[in-house]
Amino acid sequence: MNRRTFLSTALAVGSSGTLVAAPKEKVKIVSSLPRTGSAKGQTDGIVNAIKLAIADFEKVLPFEVTYLDRDDATPRTGTWATEKEEGIAEEAVEDKDVMAVIGPYNSGAARISAPILNRAGLVQVTPAATMPGLTKSGPASDADEPDKYRPGKKITFCRVCPQDGSQGPLSADFAVEELKIKSVYVIDDKQLYGLGIATAFKSRCEELKVKVLGHESVAPTQRDFQPLVKKIKAAAPDLVYFGGTTISGGAAIAKTMHAEEVNCPFLAPDACYALDFVNGVGVETLDAMKCFVTVGGIDPARLKGAGADFVKRYKEKYKTDPEPYAVYGYEAAAVVLEAFRAVGKKDREAVRKAVVSTKDFEKGVLGKWSFDADGDTTLQPLTVARIEKGKFRAVKVMGTK
Known part of the structure; x- marks a missing residue:
């Protein structure tokens, strides 16, 4: 038995000689959403769904997940603000326990946070930002999009919602x-x-x-x-x-x-x-x-299978029907959490690779889908x-x- 294995075993044995569960390593997920203002109803649903996904996955995860619900809006304007979005992204980068960011809600905010997170190789999954130029070049995009959001030359920005x-x-x-x-x-x-x-x-x-x-x-x-x-x-x-x-x-x-x-x-x-x-x-x-x-996407009331079960459980827990963005909130969290499970180690780059290479994903509530080469979902209803x-x-x- 090598020294690392011996120490791990020793730590898992209590003073009485009985085996006890070794404490799980801690990781964090940060969300950046407008939690004040006109979008609060939608972001309440997203946050509720993220929490539900974490509860669903926690038993199969090798980590203890802490979720940080951050507000990128200001009370004065009721909408996202550059300094708030920038600050949340920088805080996430500096905290080495943060393995993924969910958000933002607004496309303009994504233009701020995406390059910051990309430089750090920190994966970002949005449930709502739909501007095409964030992921693809085209007639509606700036000439330097989406390259300017990828200064690190890697894909870190993904979205589970259809783009505009x-x-x-x-x-x-x-x-x-x-x-x-x-x-x-x-x-x-x-x-x-x-x-x-x-x-x-x-x-x-x-x-x-x-x-x-x-x-x-x-x-x-x-x-x-x-x-x-x-x-x-x-x-x-x-x-x-x-x-x-x-x-x-x-x-x-x-x-x-x-x-x-x-x-x-x-x-x-x-x-x-x-x-x-x-x-x-x-x-x-x-x-x-x-x-x-x-x-x-599909109206939550029309979801089948795991989607219908999600709607039922959401209503039971939160006493209200989930809005469509709650479904995307769950899916964004689920794809991140499944990456945590698959990777099995506290490694940003490994988590990033696992998320962006998602294929035939069925661990969420939307049925089978994949991320394409640009980080967009293949589901576009x-x-x-x-x-x-x-x-x-x-x-x-x-x-x-």
Whole structure:
């Protein structure tokens, strides 16, 4: 018996001579999410799901996992802040017990943290940041994307949610196939997420020979949308598409459309798939409109097998239905925790390699999927929901074969 084996055995034997479990080595997972502000409802779900995943995996892990729930938002703005996101990433890098980061929620925040974590070789899995340029080059990306997020020349940024490169076009497909539109008016909020998804939606509409009657960019701080909505009413589109969030104009534009009697459907992306959007527009107003919101993935109520079991257990534990991002929160944690189990040692590089090389993953709740060579999930379905009686009712799943 070598000295290391002897010492390990000795440490596992109590004073009475009976065997006792050796203490597990400690590792940490950090999440960086906006825990204050308009996205708190979604991030509550993500955090709850991460905790549930850790509880599910802890018996098979060689480590004791500590989870650090960090807030990258400020109370003053209610949204993520560069200094907060940067600080969380740097803290994670410096703490050698941290083996993975889950987050962020926002694509703009990911642009800040991704290169910091990449230099350190610390793997990052986002449940929500959907900007295509974070992982792939393309028409909607900057010339130096995604290379500028990979200064260490390795893949460290992965996402379990579909990116906007699929959400925008699939939203356009839905509008043409299900709503039978021939014309559209597009609005974006000038932000990375909103502009990117609106551009992708518009491009697909043009491919489908839908007439784009106008494309307006609004400031995320704008509050009066009456002049814009009157302009839209005069154009008489078959649909209004908004690329942005609840607080950057989504709720206010929808509400103003109803007030100005613009009766065409309103379609918005996943950033508006939240209770704050419903409250911002108003339940009665939404019931009087045709308002649709998309979200990457499959509506939790439609999940089968392990997914359905997750929904049941989540409701039992947290006394509420999980939102779609809770599902992605669980999946992000599950792929990290499975890497911990497979690697079996406290080694950032080994964990990174295990995560980014994930193939045919089935230990989560979304069924079988893989990360592609860029860190994107191979699952790219899109759920379209109509808001009725204050609830998101799934009406169509796009992008499935």
